[in-house]
Amino acid sequence: MGARFLSWLTTEHWRIGAGLLRVSLGVWAVYFYLLHWPYRAYLWGPTGIVPFEKFVELNDSVNVFAWSSSSIYFESVYLSAVIVAVLVVIGFLPRLIIPIHWFLIWSMQERNPFLGDGGDNIMRIVLLFLVLVNTGSILSVHRTRSRSDAVSLAFLRPALEVTHNIGVLLIIAQLCMMYMSTGLYKVMGELWQNGTALYYILRVDEFSWPGVAEFIYRNTFLVVAGTYATVLFEVTFAPSLLNRWTRYLMIAAGSFFHLGIAAVMGLVTFGWSILSIYPLLVTDMEYQGVAAWIRRRSRLTVLYDADCAFCARTVRLMDAANLLSLVEFVPFQQLGILTHFSIPLARAKQRMQSVTPDGTIAEGMVSLAQICSRSPMLWPLLPLVWIGRILFGHRLYDLVACRRYLFLGGSCPVEPEFAENKERVQ
């Protein structure tokens, strides 16, 4: 029992969720800082709505903005906060950067306490726990350096893994306690008991959305159902996490709930902060299961001409953008590959071929579109590829393909009849 417990504790869990949480909170911060950039002096500046002297009088804890009343200093801190938030997003030295990021967010929130909402509150607590968590396992530039670090930290690694797991459990516990608390307080409220709370919230201009709110608050069924569903969701959230299927239900319900609040009540950053924690409600094994399922359904085998320097270089570039590893590039010269897929050699020489898991074969522009659709970095090219296909069919592709040996040196061995071939496989 003790050995199993120790083994569980010294294996990092929720690594994917922790990485997604870091990216989401980082993007939140970048968005927040840039959105308020034109208003920064008014909201947080030394001569802003809460002037420096007043802030110092009210402030009773450590704060980066309390160290100087200079405008240049304020601007430098604000700019540094943006840079640090970007570093959080890309996962640069996350164990070092996240505490700095937390301190800057904390300072910003304390600098003007009249701006905060529940989303800001949960975020600063979560960031504090995130200091314990290894958030650099995925979507992180630091991941590439982890091998060298692994040697120097080998001794500490099991203890760090324990720290990571405890940090994640604290964040999940914090989320549960937040829902429990607000749910219990709502149960005590008369308007939540009689099912009319949603009506009165939507009637307050600050939380209303003209054109949509009327549709909800004029319908008593929607008002009562929405009011009770909110309380039910909040009170049952924590126990529902104990079962896999009710956990999925809570993730779906919570996402709908917070997206609804963001849209109808205008509390976008509040919903964003809380939904950022949701990736931790899914285990690594579940993420890997979903990824394997997507990979099975979306996998694409691309057959290209490895004798063509231009093709090989293009494939190298596309492979670099193949972050999801959904596309496998194989030279059609590989022994037996064309026979395996029943593709004639002449066709493979003429145009790049692609094969989906169900055996459907495509070529040329269609293959190009399939590659772009499976590589998020190539998504910006997708409209161009589709427009090119609609306007010119394969002609544009053939124009380049038949001259492919001329690029980067060589002659054109593609026989003219292939270039003229207008037959379409798909």
Added chain:
Amino acid sequence: MQRILVWLTVLFLGTAASVYVVNTFFYLTPPNPIKLQLYPILYALEHPFFAQNWHLFAPNPIKTNFILAIRCRLSDRITPWYDPYTPLLAAHQRNRFTPMGKVLRIPQNAIFAFLGRNTDEWLPLLCKQKRDLLSCRGEDVVTKKQRDLGKFLLQRLSSAACDDLVGAGQAVAVQVRIYLHRPPPISQRHLPNEAGSTTYLTLPWTPYMPVPPI
């Protein structure tokens, strides 16, 4: 040695995490006898870094619109009443991805502070028994400080609005009026917002203060 380090981590961090979870659980529950007994410890462990409040429209949501109107006294005239925040609210309602969400929170919170809004969950319970307490009448030191802070913020907000209305530094004094509008009750849900009731509170003139523009 490595094993000892792991167990020490489990022991130290596990204990600290358990203390945090138990403490936060009781800190976040509605008033109850355990919370009453342990409150000084619960509070000390949560503040300032883990301070949290999840009342979020609870126990009852706000049912009133608080609208701020201002007017400016120039050397030779007084402007009519002007509502600087309703256009910003309209912009926020048109597009959810603007900074107006935060900008609008300042006048709302300034009004709450000025009106002495108290979120202390123990106060209603205490005031049931001891109605004559200063804090039950909103006359205690903490509430007075809060109201002064609210007044100060309203002065700065109205100064910034006057800059916007008549030009920077043109006003010599500013005045605030707080409208409290209650929308129709649910039994009259088909009526427009204007059908509700409105009262207002006018504050005395205060000197203009230079503030960066919104």
